[in-house]
Amino acid sequence: MTSAAVPEPSAPRRRGRPGHDQATVLRTAVDLFNRRGYDATSMGDLAKELGLTKAAIYHHVDGKEQLLSAALNDALDELEAVVEEAIRDEGTNAHERLRSVVRRSVEVLMAHQPSVTLLLRVRGNSEVEVAALARRRRLDDQLAELVSEAAREGSLRADIPPRLVSRLLFGMVNSLVEWYHSEGSYDPATVAGAVTSLAFEGLTDRPAQRP
Amino acid sequence: MTSAAVPEPSAPRRRGRPGHDQATVLRTAVDLFNRRGYDATSMGDLAKELGLTKAAIYHHVDGKEQLLSAALNDALDELEAVVEEAIRDEGTNAHERLRSVVRRSVEVLMAHQPSVTLLLRVRGNSEVEVAALARRRRLDDQLAELVSEAAREGSLRADIPPRLVSRLLFGMVNSLVEWYHSEGSYDPATVAGAVTSLAFEGLTDRPAQRP
Numbered sequence: 362m363t364s365a366a367v368p369e370p371s372a373p374r375r376r377g378r379p380g381h382d383q384a385t386v387l388r389t390a391v392d393l394f395n396r397r398g399y400d401a402t403s404m405g406d407l408a409k410e411l412g413l414t415k416a417a418i419y420h421h422v423d424g425k426e427q428l429l430s431a432a433l434n435d436a437l438d439e440l441e442a443v444v445e446e447a448i449r450d451e452g453t454n455a456h457e458r459l460r461s462v463v464r465r466s467v468e469v470l471m472a473h474q475p476s477v478t479l480l481l482r483v484r485g486n487s488e489v490e491v492a493a494l495a496r497r498r499r500l501d502d503q504l505a506e507l508v509s510e511a512a513r514e515g516s517l518r519a520d521i522p523p524r525l526v527s528r529l530l531f532g533m534v535n536s537l538v539e540w541y542h543s544e545g546s547y548d549p550a551t552v553a554g555a556v557t558s559l560a561f562e563g564l565t566d567r568p569a570q571r572p
Numbered sequence: 573m574t575s576a577a578v579p580e581p582s583a584p585r586r587r588g589r590p591g592h593d594q595a596t597v598l599r600t601a602v603d604l605f606n607r608r609g610y611d612a613t614s615m616g617d618l619a620k621e622l623g624l625t626k627a628a629i630y631h632h633v634d635g636k637e638q639l640l641s642a643a644l645n646d647a648l649d650e651l652e653a654v655v656e657e658a659i660r661d662e663g664t665n666a667h668e669r670l671r672s673v674v675r676r677s678v679e680v681l682m683a684h685q686p687s688v689t690l691l692l693r694v695r696g697n698s699e700v701e702v703a704a705l706a707r708r709r710r711l712d713d714q715l716a717e718l719v720s721e722a723a724r725e726g727s728l729r730a731d732i733p734p735r736l737v738s739r740l741l742f743g744m745v746n747s748l749v750e751w752y753h754s755e756g757s758y759d760p761a762t763v764a765g766a767v768t769s770l771a772f773e774g775l776t777d778r779p780a781q782r783p
């Protein structure tokens with residue numbers, strides 16, 4: 362590294378002041394978007410928050426929409442990977458795959474909370490948002506189909522419409538982004554275990570099930 | 573009514589143009605707040621949406637904060653009534669009372685969706701919002717206490733921390749405001765039944781429980 366006088370053509374030159382690389386700009390932007398709302402946040406606000414001039418920000422990124430897009434892609438890429446993996450996994454039944462999707466979704470939400478929070482608040486006010494909503498809808502469809510499959514194989518109760526099960530299940534999962542920070546004392550594994558256990562076994566204590 | 577030449581001192585005179593009473597103004601305001609965000613909505617926007625002048629709006633209401641306050645009180649009054657009734661009901665055990673709170677909360681959310689949506693988005697940016705958050709926190713505490721009580725009486729599983737159970741349970745309930753409109757085909761009784769059944773019995777089909 363230190364001996365390289367000329368950067369490789371393919372290696373992006375690190376731009377901007379130390380400590381203000383693209384990742385820092387993105388993280389700060391997402392935090393601001395979540396606190397104030399995307400539409401209400403200007404590039405000027407972001408510059409102020411970072412202690413930079415607006416010109417310096419544009420040295421790092423093309424604009425506000427690029428930051429939104431990067432954050433939404435981060436969240437969607439992770440969630441899609443969880444669902445794709447579960448769909449491809451042919452070694453287990455649909456019940457186990459659904460359970461795994463729920464558990465891993467909780468882990469993604471907790472590890473990528475800021476970008477998932479932003480994703481869940483998107484309302485379709487721009488092309489970037491409309492594209493993100495389309496990807497969310499595809500995920501919703503895949504999850505509802507997995508619920509249907511589990512009900513058909515007889516491992517999941519079939520008396521609640523699959524779409525409603527899917528909405529409630531991931532409504533519970535998604536609610537994490539709203540309250541997890543204010544209940545900071547739980548580790549991801551505890552929360553993931555609690556969500557799957559509540560959803561699949563239910564809250565009622567069953568003495569008959571005890572050994 | 574028609575013979576009353578002079579209004580009773582205690583009866584508020586109906587103000588404004590026909591079709592634009594206070595209830596209409598409030599309903600329209602809450603809808604705008606939910607679509608655009610409270611902070612981003614001006615009284616001018618509201619006047620435009622109602623086809624009135626700003627002066628005419630102030631004939632109906634004192635200002636934006638009064639509208640926010642009225643909507644938040646509507647949601648909180650209803651939710652508090654549900655919880656208070658369950659706490660006072662000494663004829664049933666804590667498990668039944670918790671189940672009843674969940675079912676009735678779903679009904680309140682569906683009947684008062686716009687004002688509950690607004691309540692769930694409050695972040696504490698003004699005195700009115702801080703007061704609403706304090707009332708929400710009190711409800712959260714009461715719900716967590718009801719979960720604890722049910723666990724102590726042995727009717728509810730005790731292996732998940734009560735506060736976490738309460739967050740997940742009402743996270744699922746509250747998620748309704750985000751997706752219920754896009755899945756408009758379910759009636760409130762179906763949704764309330766699905767939520768309570770998923771939460772208390774769980775999704776896993778149990779052949780052993782069948783008759």
